[in-house]
Amino acid sequence: MRPIESLNITRRDILTAGAGALTAAAAPALAVSGNQESLCARANRKGLLVGSCLDILQVNDTQLVNGLSQDCNILIPENAFNWTRLQRTQGSPLDFSEAEAVAAVAKRIGVTLRGHNLVWYATMPAWVSAIVPTLTATQASNLMTSHVKAVASHWRGRVVHQEPVNEPTEAPGKLRSAVFGAKLGEHYIDLAFEAAREADPDAVLFINESGIEQETPWQTGCRKTFLQLLERLKKRNAAIDAVGVQGHLTLDAPFSQDAYARLLRDISDMGYKIMITEFDIGDKGILGSIAPRDAAVAALGKAFLDVSFDNLACGGVLDWSHVDKYSWLRKKTNAQRTDGQPLRPSPLDDSYKRKPLWYAMAAAIDGASKR
Template sequence: MTMPDPSRRAILAGGAGALALTGAARAAPSPFGPSGAPSWGPDGLQAAASAKGLAYGTAVPITRFRSDPRWRAVAARECGILVCDNVMKFDVAAPHPGVLDFSGADETVRFARGNGQRLRGHCLVWHEALPAWAQAALAAKSPAGAELLLRQWIGAMARRYAGTIEAWDVVNEILSPADGRPDGLRATPWLAALGPGYVDLAFRMMKEADPAAAGTWNENDCEQQADWIDERRVAILKTLEGLLRRGVPIDRFGIQAHLLSTLPLDQTRLRRFLREIAGMGLAIEITELDVDDRAFPADIAARDRGVADLARRFLDTVLDEAAVLNVLSWDVYDPDTWLNASPARRRPDGMPQRALPFDVEYRRKPLWRAMHRAFRDAPDHRAARARLRAKV
């Protein structure tokens, strides 16, 4: 039987146990190469962002990345920071017990390093993207076993990329006040197996594996205006205060920014929310920006204006805040947006969403121009942002 290339798959040492990830995770050495000269062009989004101490970047869809040199050229020219969209998630990296597949993540890391780009890690703990075998292990109702699984999964992924990742999304979408818990936490397999302390554990485990990486809580639905979003913001601030009071090593809060054309944007309330987070000493990242254009007209020009206007008003607000370090869109290329695959997000007229900065021909859209102007016109917070980056 042909054995897989160790650069593609890392075998987990130790005998098989109830969780199938027993023993220490020993990844085969996988050099990612030295950091190259910055690849971004002088007229791109990263160039405009970096002049204000910011980094602009994108999520990397591995299939498109591998198959389309035009996509790679845009990412190199426009971006100063990259994040994997799926290949660092648990179900992709460990679809079967006992073996971790780092191939897609390794390719992305090599590309970023070769282009002098920063990297984010996404995501270590999420209620989705759990392989079936891990779900079964968590359902076994063994807190000790669940903690071992969490420690070995975080250790395997974070240690492999230690020294290359600027910030890890340690926990992702952990809040759901609608689930009815007094603490606002979402009912998830991790919560059921370990209780609310799983969040603290995850941050501490990540810092043990990669002390130089910033620990980020990445959360959705906290940007726009609705009663239920107000409730989420209150719960977020309360949870952050608790994490800091307990000495949990959290460094940043990630705002996904999947903006909705169906909801208003109250810039005053958003600015107040950002300032409260910054006042806790935390940095802020915009991690998954795109614009759901369902409520905008079918006419392409009118729709693009609506998308660009909403994104510009959002960015004008968040870029006023010196604690904001990074702005990443969830891909750059319209045909790849996840919104078209989501039944809840599809346009009523069936037309594809125009959610991202580049169209089907890789042309810069009004959204690109709105983002570029927002970066260009933002206050210069380079000194404050440099202090926050150095704080980790």
Template structure:
């Protein structure tokens, strides 16, 4: 039996101080982001091809590139209808120290999006990673009540700041363990949130977001559920069980996000993937592809051959996901090859040391075979605009 909570610890009080007085009052949207401008994307863009089928195409925008490279901003404005920050809305950026908040970089990307008629996703509220150094020790000493109070203050701070501006928030991110992780009951990954609050932390996060910004679609964003490995099929089963249980409890979840960091070392099982997406859609949930890229380490070094194989791999995946009526958005994790995280990841980088060609645009911002494959897949996809519009309205 859990003992009743005692008086707040010093660290718990610091947690309150970190967020106290910072949350925007519910019901009052913050000012200063500007009106939604005229769409900036070109008639031959990926967004133009996507929107014809009731979809949005967009990308993750890293602030260092956005801030320093005009050609990058031009490419994002030309191609995209929805954007997401990589780190600028995560806790490590927004709450770097107790009592201090940093919104400037996220605000700048949001203003850019609004000026260009683009929508914005929020990433991410509750994750086991990207925590400021002072938060994990704080949660480790907090009672469940104190941890929930910290979670509430955090979500009210960041989602309140952006209230009315974000179409969907990744409320929880990567909450299930992968093949090598111990099973924590229901497959939940070990995390400071689980240790502090128990498995109910997931439901609480969704409820707090809904209270803070009811218009934002609460999303569970998960990795490694797209391909044909047996352990991924087992993980898909866990996802479906969790979603069914959440729906039965009345949790205000509206979307499921597939990160879609695809790896060329694992095949795409189209039948398994199609069944998985269909079951999610039958629950009344929207689906988003949130972080799409292709790890090309299994493909030859020759660039034309490699580009063709990446494009073919993408087609096998996109042909399935774009046929699902519940699919709403497709976002790549950046748009520009030189920025891909894959080059620096110890398990993802190519064995020959060459830079990966994982994204739609090359180092000169030219459209690659992957870009053309994506455009062709959007154009060939069935038109489920009516279903998608209904899901967006919630």
């Protein structure tokens, strides 16, 4: 493993020094050399996965798809696996048309496919949220596991990863109690993974979590809660193969390489594989022109990915929108900049040009040990 020079990035660093305190850490990534190889070519040499999400509204964007074909060896349908997209009304057949459109793009450009959030509190259809409180525990379990099995069975042999449960942690010391959690307790997680394993024995099954990577009291509390959950799940022999660390970072929260490395070590020491599954960096925490903003984003991204790839259990990274203009963060009210300028959280800008974050990702991949 390569040595890491420990880096702690604080909000004070960003606000008082602009990007200056950070740019040195990202210098290897930001030096645009003659090597313009794609992220995919770099990742393939290292045995890493590198990918992005793609939504139904973007499948006909030729420039985007061309960029994904160059940089990615795996894609994930951004929203198409959401239960709300698959079955809006009770009793209706599952509608896989949106996910199939993304799968068709993946097949056309020759990349693999990852499944996403079979059970997620944020995308429960209204009819599911309404009916579950009226059901017995057995009935609720059957409803959930039947859905998981139906979706996983449809995609058996076509996805390499499946994600039965997304974001089980609600707050420090508290797991999600919405819908199935309220009826079944945390054992809904075990049941969802058991159903997915039965339906698709070959897919790598992920539990996916957000808000555990940076050093706010909230995130450190959620990190502890999530790790404790993983320990309990391991003791119960839940059918979980891997942990998805989402990697939604922000410049207005501190980051510690040491603390993040401990998190990944704690996960891998339990025997779980790791992927960075939804990587982006919100830049509302720094004022000024585009150049220092992009430099700060790249520095944080490089610091984060260096640690990620130094843990050999980490198999790669997927960004959550390869192009700025499609980022979900631009639609999130509390993520916006005070100066009204659009966020720049992705590897490519609105014109599909490579940004400093792209070069930071390239440098981190180049520095990773071969898997």
